[in-house]
Amino acid sequence: AKASGKNNYKYFNEELNELLKFRIQQERELCSAIKNKEFELFLQPLVNSTDESIYGFETLLRWHHPSRGMVSPDQFIPLAEESGLIVEIGHWVMFEACRIARDWIDAGHDTFKFSVNVSSIQFERQDVYQLIKDALEKYAVPAETLVIELTETAIMTKHSEKSGVLQSVRKLGVKVALDDFGSGYSSLSYLRNLPVDYLKIDRQFIVESRDKSEVRSIINAIAIMAHALDLTVVAEGVEKPGEARFLNSIGCDLIQGYYYSKPVPETEALQFVRQWRQFCRA
Ligand code: C2E
Ligand code: CA
Numbered sequence: 001a002k003a004s005g006k007n008n009y010k011y012f013n014e015e016l017n018e019l020l021k022f023r024i025q026q027e028r029e030l031c032s033a034i035k036n037k038e039f040e041l042f043l044q045p046l047v048n049s050t051d052e053s054i055y056g057f058e059t060l061l062r063w064h065h066p067s068r069g070m071v072s073p074d075q076f077i078p079l080a081e082e083s084g085l086i087v088e089i090g091h092w093v094m095f096e097a098c099r100i101a102r103d104w105i106d107a108g109h110d111t112f113k114f115s116v117n118v119s120s121i122q123f124e125r126q127d128v129y130q131l132i133k134d135a136l137e138k139y140a141v142p143a144e145t146l147v148i149e150l151t152e153t154a155i156m157t158k159h160s161e162k163s164g165v166l167q168s169v170r171k172l173g174v175k176v177a178l179d180d181f182g183s184g185y186s187s188l189s190y191l192r193n194l195p196v197d198y199l200k201i202d203r204q205f206i207v208e209s210r211d212k213s214e215v216r217s218i219i220n221a222i223a224i225m226a227h228a229l230d231l232t233v234v235a236e237g238v239e240k241p242g243e244a245r246f247l248n249s250i251g252c253d254l255i256q257g258y259y260y261s262k263p264v265p266e267t268e269a270l271q272f273v274r275q276w277r278q279f280c281r282a
């Protein structure tokens with residue numbers, strides 16, 4: 001028994017070693033990804049539910065890995081956070097989002113909002129206020145063009161300190177969205193005290209609304225409450241016409257999801273805008 005225990009230990013050790021090697025390798029690759037220009041921001045439209053005009057775009061990070069192909073953020077953001085690389089990546093994302101906003105304004109698209117995801121760890125380790133200010137200034141982008149998206153966890157931990165930062169960000173004219181609402185400890189009562197402008201209903205609610213009428217009732221209640229607090233309501237993960245119709249019927253303001261478009265590269269998003277205009281005129 002003792003011998004096999006030892007073997008198990010050895011086996012476990014080897015596995016741990018492999019895991020560790022993979023991690024270190026991945027961290028090294030992540031570290032060079034910025035200077036190798038392997039990151040790209042994809043864009044996904046947010047559409048006004050009443051007239052189906054385009055309201056803006058969420059920027060979503062993609063990593064074009066030299067051998068593994070496109071890696072989704074869920075697979076590398078956690079490592080980026082643990083290793084602290086999120087600060088550098090977050091810096092790149094903010095400047096790249098403002099670069100896009102500037103190019104689009106120059107191309108005559110000066111009404112769209114662009115939203116940027118800021119992770120909880122990034123919000124703790126980085127002077128996000130200064131970052132936003134610098135990025136807006138570098139590209140002479142009006143603050144009203146920018147929205148930052150934060151989850152409840154990001155806002156709730158060290159709440160008072162962060163509220164102060166968010167207040168100054170909003171004073172610039174930048175809007176704040178509460179992302180993934182309903183996925184954590186969301187309580188309707190604290191929402192009153194949060195310095196946010198948009199409430200994004202978590203995708204899981206939309207998924208479950210398909211066959212559960214009680215989930216549709218919850219979504220309706222969230223929308224009523226959010227509107228009472230003067231928040232703009234966004235539904236994400238909308239895939240089917242029925243979902244869009246339901247969300248429109250309860251007064252949800254903005255709709256985002258595969259139903260309109262997946263996140264796509266910048267040039268495809270521009271194409272989407274042009275086609276959308278033609279479609280609306282027809
Ligand atoms: P999120 O902020 O909640 O972004 C929405 C996610 O839902 C995106 O996944 C988007 O592609 C996906 N999605 C949108 N519509 C639909 C739909 O109709 N059906 C389905 N099945 N999915 C839909 P993505 O792009 O893989 O991003 C995952 C998460 O990674 C994001 O969740 C966000 O938390 C994080 N992330 C993405 N970009 C950045 C970034 O630039 N910085 C940071 N810190 N985090 C980011
Ligand atoms: Ca988001």
Ligand code: CA
Binds near residue numbers: 179200
């Ligand atoms: Ca979300």
Ligand code: CA
Binds near residue numbers: 180
């Ligand atoms: Ca999410």
